[in-house]
Amino acid sequence: MRPHFNLLLQQAFRGGCAALQTLGGLFFPPLCPGCLGDSAAAHALCAACQQRIAREVIEAPFCATCSRPFRGAEVGENLTAFVCAECRERRAPAFTHAVAGHLARGVVRELIHAFKYEGRFYLRRPLTDWLQVSLANDSRLRDFRPDALVAVPLHPRRQRARGYNQAAVLAALLGRHAGLPFFAHAVRRVRDTPTQTHLTREERIENLRGAFLVPPRKQVRIAGRRLLLLDDVFTTGSTVNACARALRDAGAAEVRVLAVARG
Ligand SMILES: [Zn+2]
Ligand SMILES: [Zn+2]
Structure with a gap:
């Protein structure tokens, strides 16, 4: 203790x-x-x-859309133009890029888990520092200049149980450090989706249909805006895509995603 x-x-x-x-x-x-x-x-x-954390940093080559690392690139190939097979198959993702600086493995995974589930709230500081590094250095975000940050929401029932939404905590802190406004509660999770880890990609997409909604009174803030959507971890990108879809449906001009790590 x-x-x-x-x-x-x-x-x-x-x-x-x-x-x-x-x-x-x-x-x-x-x-x-x-x-x-x-x-x-x-x-x-x-x-x-x-x-130990440096070992999990995602380095080129990786998919420009979802940050999935890949091997076997030819020397001299344009590494920033590569898009993985899964992203090519995905029907028009609602986000332009999903950026993650680390793989959700080893100590990175442990730290995120401790922040989310073990009440080690002070870990928001190092995790936000990593987000800030991606925001400043990743070529897909460096020149993006979002109008605001938004966070992937938890279902209210889940948030009550945990006490906080980890993505919103990180987004608020990143906003303060980077001088960007954070639109809290811009998007709501209206359907609690059971854990998705055992589902296929198609099942995840079906599971998430209608899960997110921008409340009508928030739409005026969203319409025409370039938004950076924050999450702690994404795996297949189905959740951030469903959330980005709700923001685009509410009129957002563009949505890019930033997470601490990708699965
Ligand atoms: Zn240590
Ligand atoms: Zn991809």
């Missing part, structure tokens, strides 16, 4: 004055939010965790 308490305390001191923070540092040396071992600074991942 102590490491978690220590991290919560770091968080409390972070909001206070510098003298209090120094005092906090004396009694409670900074811990890595990844492994709960020693770290150089409060909320900073330790060198070992950073190394």
